[in-house]
Amino acid sequence: MKGKKSWLAVTFLAGVLLLAGCGSQKSSSSSSSNLASSYSYVYTADPDNFDYTVSSRSTNSDIYSNFEDGLLERNSYGQLKGALAKSWSVSKDGKTYTYHLRKGVKWVDSEGNPYATVKAQDFVTGLKHAVAAKSETLYVVQDSIKGLDAYVNGKTKDFSTVGVKAVNDYTVQYTLNKPESYWNSKLTYGVMFPVNAKFLAQKGKNFGKASADGILYNGPYVLSNFTSKSVIEFTKNASYWDKKHVYLKTVKLTYNDGSNPDGLYKSFKNGDYSAARVYPSSAGYKDVVKESKNNIIWSDQDASTYNFTFNLNRQSYTQTSKTTSKQKSNTRKAILNRDFRLAVQFAFNKTDYTAQLNGKAGAAS
Numbered sequence: 001m002k003g004k005k006s007w008l009a010v011t012f013l014a015g016v017l018l019l020a021g022c023g024s025q026k027s028s029s030s031s032s033s034n035l036a037s038s039y040s041y042v043y044t045a046d047p048d049n050f051d052y053t054v055s056s057r058s059t060n061s062d063i064y065s066n067f068e069d070g071l072l073e074r075n076s077y078g079q080l081k082g083a084l085a086k087s088w089s090v091s092k093d094g095k096t097y098t099y100h101l102r103k104g105v106k107w108v109d110s111e112g113n114p115y116a117t118v119k120a121q122d123f124v125t126g127l128k129h130a131v132a133a134k135s136e137t138l139y140v141v142q143d144s145i146k147g148l149d150a151y152v153n154g155k156t157k158d159f160s161t162v163g164v165k166a167v168n169d170y171t172v173q174y175t176l177n178k179p180e181s182y183w184n185s186k187l188t189y190g191v192m193f194p195v196n197a198k199f200l201a202q203k204g205k206n207f208g209k210a211s212a213d214g215i216l217y218n219g220p221y222v223l224s225n226f227t228s229k230s231v232i233e234f235t236k237n238a239s240y241w242d243k244k245h246v247y248l249k250t251v252k253l254t255y256n257d258g259s260n261p262d263g264l265y266k267s268f269k270n271g272d273y274s275a276a277r278v279y280p281s282s283a284g285y286k287d288v289v290k291e292s293k294n295n296i297i298w299s300d301q302d303a304s305t306y307n308f309t310f311n312l313n314r315q316s317y318t319q320t321s322k323t324t325s326k327q328k329s330n331t332r333k334a335i336l337n338r339d340f341r342l343a344v345q346f347a348f349n350k351t352d353y354t355a356q357l358n359g360k361a362g363a364a365s
Contacts (some may be wrong), residue, residue, distance in 0.1 A: 020119035035104035037249045038275045042264065046228050050215050051208025052190035053130040056137045060210075061190065066221040066234055066251070069241075070098050070194075071123070071172075072187045080184050084118060084194070084218070084241075094179025095146075106239040107196050111220050114239055115199065120166035122194030128159050128193045129200060133208075137191040144183065146175045194218070218267040220246040229255045280359025298365050308348075310335050 047063045049055040059347045073083040082088070086097040105118040119229045127145075130138055132153055142149050146163030150156050163175030186192060199216050200207050208214055220243070221234035233249040237243065256264070261277070262284050267324060268276035269291075278288050278296070289296070312335060322328050355363035 004311045037247075038252065039248050040254070041273050041275055042250045043232055043253040044256055044258055046255075047210050047226075047232075049208055050210050050223075051133060052193050052215070053126055054133045054135045054190070054208060056190070062217070063223075063232060064190075066219060067217045067223060067344060068189075068190070068193055068219045069216065070106075070187050070192055072184055073099075074188060080188075092225050094181075095176045096173060097183060098167070098171060098173045101172065102241055103170055105218060105241045107199070107216040107218055108222065108237060108239050109216060110222060112235070112238055114148075115216055115305070118194055118196075119169045119219050119238040120172040121169075122196055123172045123192070124159075124164050124166055125200065126193050127164055127191070129195050129207075135191045136187050140186055140191060141293075144176050144180060144186065146177050162229070222249065224250075229256065248305055279357075280362045281355070282356055287361060298362070310341055312336065333340070 017193045020274075043059075043062075045059040047060045049057070049060050050064050050067075050093065052061070052064045054067050069083040071083060071085040071088075072080050073080050084101055084105060085104045087095060088099040090097050101118065107118055109115050127148075128142075131148075138152065144154055147156070147161040148163065151159060151162050163322060165173050167173050174183075180186075181271060195207075196216055203209075203214070210226065214225060217223075217237055218236055218240075220240050222237050223232070224235040225231060226234040232253040236246055236249045240246060261279055262282055264273065264276035264287055265274050265278050265284070279285060314332065314335070317323075317328050317331070320331075322331055351363045358365065
């Protein structure tokens with residue numbers, strides 16, 4: 001799978017992972033070869049919308065991000081590089097960005113058959129559709145692109161006044177309200193992705209339906225099977241412009257409701273999954289360490305910050321044991337005391353708290 005795609009990282013956002021590039025020790029040489037070109041794991045919630053210009057819900061984007069490319073993408077170091085755009089430039093005033101598309105990039109249907117060529121007008125169509133469909137991420141660009149806010153709010157019904165245009169078949173240009181040094185990073189959002197106008201018209205309200213034929217594909221994979229609460233399968237897109245860097249031929253995700261977390265490791269040992277999340281706080285974790293110590297990999301930490309804050313103006317005590325006026329008054333007096341608040345903060349053992357989920361081994365990770 002191409003390193004740029006996000007769903008794999010999202011699947012493994014928390015906890016500990018077991019990874020085995022060639023399967024478990026029980027795998028035969030033939031099955032090991034097969035696992036090297038395929039990936040199998042689980043998913044926990046059905047996607048319900050494949051309209052990549054509209055939905056930002058992770059259960060949707062984790063899947064469709066493997067089907068579509070935008071103008072730019074991020075490499076494994078988080079740096080922006082060209083995807084459908086082979087090159088680009090910005091005007092001296094920093095307001096106009098011009099992108100030159102790769103020629104010959106194909107839209108394919110759910111069977112992998114070529115449908116059309118990706119062209120600059122598809123980006124115009126994509127943004128116009130995102131407005132009409134009330135995209136969840138429209139806010140990312142609404143105040144950036146010239147004339148877009150006025151169009152969204154109905155001040156004008158002429159989309160040609162919006163700062164996006166196809167200069168020719170392979171050149172798309174965006175005009176901004178003001179310079180934004182971070183503008184290119186916004187091109188990784190689905191709201192800025194292309195849509196083929198002919199296919200959109202054919203599908204009508206069914207465009208983006210969570211089924212294999214609900215969208216066209218220009219990315220590394222095509223959805224080959226989706227059965228609700230059962231399985232999601234991808235197949236490598238043979239027409240993909242960068243197919244030499246797509247290393248997995250197939251991806252299979254099996255539905256898992258999370259009721260048996262230890263079962264993931266058992267399935268991994270049986271060779272059913274390419275990886276499995278394991279839980280340091282579980283009773284069987286010692287066996288995991290004993291059997292697969294060298295394959296345990298901690299997932300990357302994210303940039304989240306967690307904190308708890310006192311309500312300095314509490315009005316309701318219905319969820320507390322405080323019933324009398326004096327008890328409530330004393331509680332308020334304590335909370336307004338800086339030393340009391342600091343005492344509670346310092347008394348809270350963050351390591352012990354995180355160890356409840358990740359065990360002592362993962363409390364600091």
